């Protein structure tokens with residue numbers, strides 16, 4: 001059965017849970033009535049309810065009424081939620097998808113039962129506009145279930161299957177990465193304002209330029225340096241600016257930041273215990 005025909009419960013209707021639900025419906029493949037969102041305070045899900053999504057505070061009830069359960073709570077909230085829903089789990093029916101950072105498939109099955117199928121997915125906030133880069137890992141799950149999960153995340157962006165051991169690296173590069181690229185756009189905006197543009201204009205100009213740069217790589221499937229070579233005229237202003245940035249550690253700062261995020265992602269659940 002295709003994932004479109006399945007009932008979905010998203011446990012944790014926060015930033016990612018609500019963005020995923022909206023992105024799924026925006027794809028035209030899913031309807032709000034088939035998606036249940038849970039949250040401890042339903043006041044924050046009122047607008048989702050108005051859009052036709054099912055909402056409840058009762059995680060066990062949401063699980064009982066669903067085929068696919070998407071775990072979208074914070075790592076420190078996971079154990080409590082798993083313990084609450086454990087009695088309602090039917091391993092023959094339920095497929096679990098966890099987007100919880102730093103939590104292994106093995107951590108979940110140890111808590112709810114080895115026979116439960118669990119697949120990890122690491123999307124980013126661009127699921128809201130169906131432009132996520134979602135990394136998926138779950139080699140122990142059946143081919144059918146892996147296809148179901150791929151179908152969901154392909155409705156909200158691009159997907160790639162990776163080994164689970166690379167999941168924290170994927171978190172740093174692709175999920176945290178949204179913030180890293182946004183900060184670099186903000187920095188460009190600040191530079192643009194200093195050299196003469198109103199902040200709002202500078203932001204629009206910088207954001208469209210960043211979008212163009214990323215699109216060049218995806219469209220031509222080329223390497224950044226190939227595209228950079230086309231911008232840097234001999235003795236020109238681009239290479240002067242670029243080298244100045246590198247003298248101040250531009251690439252090094254990004255690399256070190258990504259490594260630090262990856263290490264932190266690994267500790268988010270296990271260090272809490």
Ligand SMILES: NC(=O)C1=CN([C@@H]2O[C@H](COP(=O)(O)OP(=O)(O)OC[C@H]3O[C@@H](n4cnc5c(N)ncnc54)[C@H](O)[C@@H]3O)[C@@H](O)[C@H]2O)C=CC1
Nearest residue numbers: 012013014015016038039040072073074075077100101175
């Ligand atoms: N924000 C991001 O860019 C990304 C986050 N993630 C992961 O996704 C998960 C969710 O992240 P966010 O949505 O950003 O966090 P969030 O804090 O916005 O959402 C978590 C939601 O779970 C709710 N919640 C807490 N306990 C609950 C319970 N017992 N029952 C039902 N709901 C409960 C909270 O009220 C909150 O609304 C985290 O594990 C995070 O590491 C993964 C990829 C990207």
Ligand SMILES: O=C(O)[C@@H]1CCC=N1
Nearest residue numbers: 101171172175176268
């Ligand atoms: O900052 C965090 O911990 C979460 C996980 C990936 C993006 N945001």
